[in-house]
Amino acid sequence: xxxxxxxxxxxxxxxxxxxxxxxxxxxxxxxxxxxxxxxxxxxxxxxxxxxxxxxxxxxxxxxxxxxxxxxxxxxxxxxxxxxxxxxxxxxxxxxxxxxxxxxxxxxxxxxxxxxxxxxxxxxxxxxxxxxxxxxxxxxxxxxxxxxxxxxxxxxxxxxxxxxxxxxxxxxxxxxxxxxxxxxxxxxxxxxxxxxx
Numbered sequence: 001x002x003x004x005x006x007x008x009x010x011x012x013x014x015x016x017x018x019x020x021x022x023x024x025x026x027x028x029x030x031x032x033x034x035x036x037x038x039x040x041x042x043x044x045x046x047x048x049x050x051x052x053x054x055x056x057x058x059x060x061x062x063x064x065x066x067x068x069x070x071x072x073x074x075x076x077x078x079x080x081x082x083x084x085x086x087x088x089x090x091x092x093x094x095x096x097x098x099x100x101x102x103x104x105x106x107x108x109x110x111x112x113x114x115x116x117x118x119x120x121x122x123x124x125x126x127x128x129x130x131x132x133x134x135x136x137x138x139x140x141x142x143x144x145x146x147x148x149x150x151x152x153x154x155x156x157x158x159x160x161x162x163x164x165x166x167x168x169x170x171x172x173x174x175x176x177x178x179x180x181x182x183x184x185x186x187x188x189x190x191x192x193x194x195x196x
Contacts, residue, residue: 021136021172028163054082104170
């Protein structure tokens with residue numbers, strides 16, 4: 001997604017998050033080359049998902065960006081806490097098909113926010129995330145209800161440029177196709193909750 005398009009998409013991100021269950025914002029207000037290098041040191045080029053500490057410098061680099069911190073304060077509250085962090089990197093031909101599902105597992109899921117900071121371009125053939133817009137307002141769904149909803153609701157495939165942050169409500173129904181391209185697909189995913 002070109003920066004001009006991303007700027008237009010990011011306008012009113014808080015309202016879009018409420019309405020659609022997802023929003024895209026610019027997360028390139030840092031040195032992305034340095035962020036990628038830090039990510040690669042953390043991952044060790046293993047390609048396996050890796051849990052990371054809430055106080056890791058990469059998490060701070062994401063959360064301290066003005067557009068990100070503004071959205072977090074609006075969506076979760078000014079004292080949001082990181083409850084989970086994961087670094088993903090699909091490498092080479094690696095591809096993870098992800099069926100339709102909801103990420104939220106507990107009673108507080110509706111109040112939480114997931115941020116996915118993409119450090120590489122993810123185009124239509126790269127197995128990017130798909131979502132069912134507005135599905136988060138339906139609450140916790142059974143697998144059967146998710147399948148019905150997916151058959152009835154047009155999905156949105158989210159292609160993003162390097163530096164884009166995808167903000168998601170955990171209860172939005174999401175999935176991913178298999179990728180048909182090669183290369184890295186680095187994503188730092190952080191889940192935040194209100195501090196209570």
